[in-house]
Amino acid sequence: MLKIGVFGCGAIGGEICKAIDNGQIEAELYAIYDRHNESLDRVKSSLENFDPQIMEIVDMVREVDLVVECASQQAVYEVVPAALHAKCDVMVVSVGAFVDTQLLGMAENIAREKNCRIYVPSGAICGIDGLISASAAALHSVTLTTEKPPGGLRGAPYVLENNIDIDSITGRTVLFEGSATEAVQSFPANVNVAATLSLAGIGFDNTRVRIVLNPALTRNVHEITVEGEFGRFTSRVENVPSPTNPKTSYLAPLSVISTLKKLTQSFNVGT
Ligand SMILES: NC(=O)C1=CN([C@@H]2O[C@H](COP(=O)(O)OP(=O)(O)OC[C@H]3O[C@@H](n4cnc5c(N)ncnc54)[C@H](O)[C@@H]3O)[C@@H](O)[C@H]2O)C=CC1
Ligand SMILES: O=C([O-])CC(=O)C(=O)O
Structure with missing residues (x-):
């Protein structure tokens, strides 16, 4: 065993x-x-x-x-x-x-x-299977939009370094847009999914990431869009957060x- x-x-x-x-x-x-x-x-x-x-x-x-x-x-x-x-x-x-x-x-x-x-x-993301299949031919672009409630982003180095008071934000707000390289360093406990996507697809520098704070959400949402020789797909998951760590989805x-x-x-x- x-x-x-x-x-x-x-x-x-x-x-x-x-x-x-x-x-x-x-x-x-x-x-x-x-x-x-x-x-x-x-x-x-x-x-x-x-x-x-x-x-x-x-x-x-x-x-x-x-x-x-x-x-x-x-x-x-x-x-x-x-x-x-x-x-x-x-x-x-x-x-x-x-x-x-x-x-x-x-x-x-x-x-x-x-x-x-x-x-x-x-x-915590869906679509890695499709991305791996698609990566057997040319890939053109891979993008991730992660949208979380305040508890899912609180304490991230990017939030602290930029003095962002996430509890005072009342509407859907884009906090970060950039490469997966920057995203996983700025949000190390929030978007490991961006790293998985990068490793399965076109690498950290070419994978684009948007991180959105949405106080109206109760779930952690990850949406990916992949374009390549195979065609195009989008996958979206609305994840129930873990009861003991709201940054981490149960998935x-x-x-x-x-x-x-x-x-x-x-x-x-x-x-
Ligand atoms: N790949 C993915 O899709 C996801 C990855 N994660 C990552 O997975 C990891 C675990 O997540 P959770 O269980 O939610 O975190 P957690 O914070 O609930 O648990 C982590 C545990 O590891 C211990 N720990 C941390 N660093 C340690 C070290 N250097 N030596 C010994 N113990 C250490 C902590 O004391 C804590 O008990 C985190 O890095 C998190 O960012 C989380 C969600 C999704
Ligand atoms: O669990 C999630 O929704 C994503 C997450 O924290 C990570 O990728 O680090």
Whole structure:
């Protein structure tokens, strides 16, 4: 049975642990880690069937087959090289870290050398399957419009650095327009989806991103439009925010759970 370690036990990590524990994912929850004891305690007390060990990353990668990073972009720098050097596969949710071409190149090189896999689930957006299919021919443009209520954007570096008082904004307001490169650095915990889109499509510099604050919304909306030799498609998802982290949509852990299920099933559907 696949032995899994979960690094980061917040909104996403907690759901993954539960899905392994209740048998939805046929794997062993072998180890967990979080820098906050409360998060570890919360996850541990939610489990009925597994009693994972709490392990620092250096120990975790020696014991498990796959580490799931669901912590932060900063954690990716720690988790990904450690896992790959130990010949351990890794799934990355804080995908925005891969805007760093050195990190991405290094990860790809070590994975090739050690014959390991790096998995990036679709996360909180819909349409990555279509984009991957379309990318087998020429792509002309990829754009993302992310629209969130104030709770989905509060605390982002871009908001703080530009002294934007998001609670005083009363109507739909475009906060940011630019490349995915700038977007994932300015909103590291809000638009990892822009990174996933970039990796699947035409890269960080060419993927265009618009971030909109809409106080009237209760859901996190991501709309993507892709044009290429295949034609054109638009996909729009209206995501229920996670109850414990309003920045994160519930679809994000569901996407990780489904990607993990794919790894353990013999019959797989979709691109
Ligand atoms: N790819 C996608 O579509 C999406 C990605 N995300 C990203 O996934 C990650 C996890 O999201 P959530 O679970 O909602 O966040 P969260 O804030 O609810 O949980 C993150 C947990 O990781 C821990 N953590 C953070 N950095 C750490 C480190 N360096 N070492 C040890 N523990 C660390 C925190 O203490 C916290 O318990 C975030 O980076 C988030 O931005 C979120 C939503 C969608
Ligand atoms: O969960 C979402 O809606 C998107 C998100 O936070 C991210 O991509 O970082």
